[in-house]
């Protein structure tokens with residue numbers, strides 16, 4: 001473990017780098033030309049993906065539940081936003097509505113989790129994922145079916161349109177910062193402790209007064225709301241949506257991101273999303289081999305470090321010294337080697 | 338004086354196995370009641386029925402004269418009843434201190450208040466006192482999963498006291514705990530009982546431990562109460578001796 005002060009410094013440094021990423025710094029003597037249009041777009045996509053993955057991390061990594069439906073919630077958010085923006089509503093309202101809609105549907109999806117766990121739960125969410133995709137595809141009158149919805153305009157902020165990629169990138173970055181802080185707050189609060197207890201031993205948690213049913217529903221609702229909010233940003237980012245990105249495959253990918261990044265580790269989703277969104281860009285030269293490389297990477301990772309990349313990082317960093325039990329243990333009649 | 342806990346004709350069957358067959362008893366305030374009986378006599382099942390982990394086939398449970406049958410374990414816990422389980426039940430990936438804070442936090446303020454309030458739900462000092470009380474001071478920031486079995490057992494018991502319960506049901510608190518620690522556990526339980534007037538029901542196989550700790554003992558065999566009384570009398574009861582040595 002690194003010390004909290006160092007961690008904050010790293011976070012601040014990372015945030016600064018993200019803010020500066022699209023800016024040409026050669027003018028002030030730093031040999032960094034700044035991201036181009038496409039690079040900025042990909043970075044925005046990474047942030048949006050990370051928001052949705054954060055939700056999965058709450059559900060799977062912290063609360064110990066399963067979800068193979070996050071892309072469906074991203075879809076709910078994306079369609080709600082697209083429809084509302086096209087109908088002339090302000091983006092802010094559409095953004096909130098997307099979160100609320102996903103939160104509400106998330107609660108409903110949480111109910112099966114009160115009865116089943118583990119892979120049974122995974123299958124329930126998988127079925128929901130398929131159902132949602134069928135609705136996106138077949139309810140043409142609402143969603144435009146396979147033709148999708150086009151020309152989704154980007155929001156304006158204080159009269160300033162965010163049509164340019166870099167403006168929208170900063171906008172998404174700011175929202176990501178707020179959502180990241182909110183989740184960090186939840187996880188470090190007594191709620192986060194209750195979610196962890198839910199993961200580690202629900203029966204014991206219940207016997208200690210933790211309302212396991214309520215926290216299960218809350219985990220699903222909040223985690224799914226993050227999916228909805230990500231979708232709300234995704235729609236104006238790509239400016240055209242159809243059912244494909246919200247199908248089962250992408251839902252599996254979200255789960256994979258969380259596992260690869262490090263389930264139950266706060267930075268895990270950012271790392272996992274980077275692997276899923278940025279790595280393919282860097283591996284472009286490999287073309288068709290990209291998926292092969294990716295698959296081998298994941299398999300190796302799972303075999304040798306099931307705690308994900310963040311877990312690996314923690315292992316490689318020097319362990320923080322802790323007072324050991326050995327000195328005083330014999331007093332309690334414990335002979336600990 | 339009404340009893341803190343009244344158990345009335347509780348029965349529980351698993352298919353053809355009649356684990357508990359009509360058990361009734363009262364527990365009064367400040368009492369330490371022991372429950373003993375051979376393996377499989379239905380002691381743990383009885384606890385699970387009292388505390389809502391299992392739905393009894395029939396019977397009724399009253400707390401302060403109020404029927405609480407059908408309430409969920411978390412609801413019962415918030416009424417001031419806590420328990421330990423026969424098998425170790427700590428949260429291995431939380432630290433000792435976090436385990437204790439968790440054990441008390443749901444009793445502090447409103448749920449929304451806890452989200453926006455202090456990280457330790459205002460229980461940090463209480464957790465540290467409990468850690469000292471159970472002499473786990475040097476382990477406060479260790480993950481509970483890394484503790485020795487006996488230490489985890491102490492933590493498990495400590496957790497049951499975090500919310501300041503009025504009634505505590507302990508299922509084999511001494512199981513797997515070595516002699517030195519056993520003495521310290523007994524002394525801790527007696528101290529809490531003296532200081533807070535908390536009422537205890539203790540399932541235990543360790544006779545010396547039970548005899549020294551409890552003021553009254555109930556003996557279960559094959560799901561029924563076969564004897565009840567003061568430790569010394571129960572120990573001499575021929576029915577009890579037969580239940581343990583018979584078959």
Ligand SMILES: Nc1ncnc2c1ncn2[C@@H]1O[C@H](COP(=O)(O)OP(=O)(O)OP(=O)(O)O)[C@@H](O)[C@H]1O
Nearest residue numbers: 351354356374375376377378379380381382383423
């Ligand atoms: N969940 C269950 N399903 C089926 N049978 C069960 C279940 N729980 C307990 N039993 C059965 O009920 C009977 C009583 O078990 P219980 O665990 O209550 O005994 P006990 O008195 O606590 O024993 P021990 O001293 O060994 O802990 C046993 O025959 C056991 O096999």
Ligand SMILES: [Mg+2]
Nearest residue numbers: 380381382423
């Ligand atoms: Mg038992």
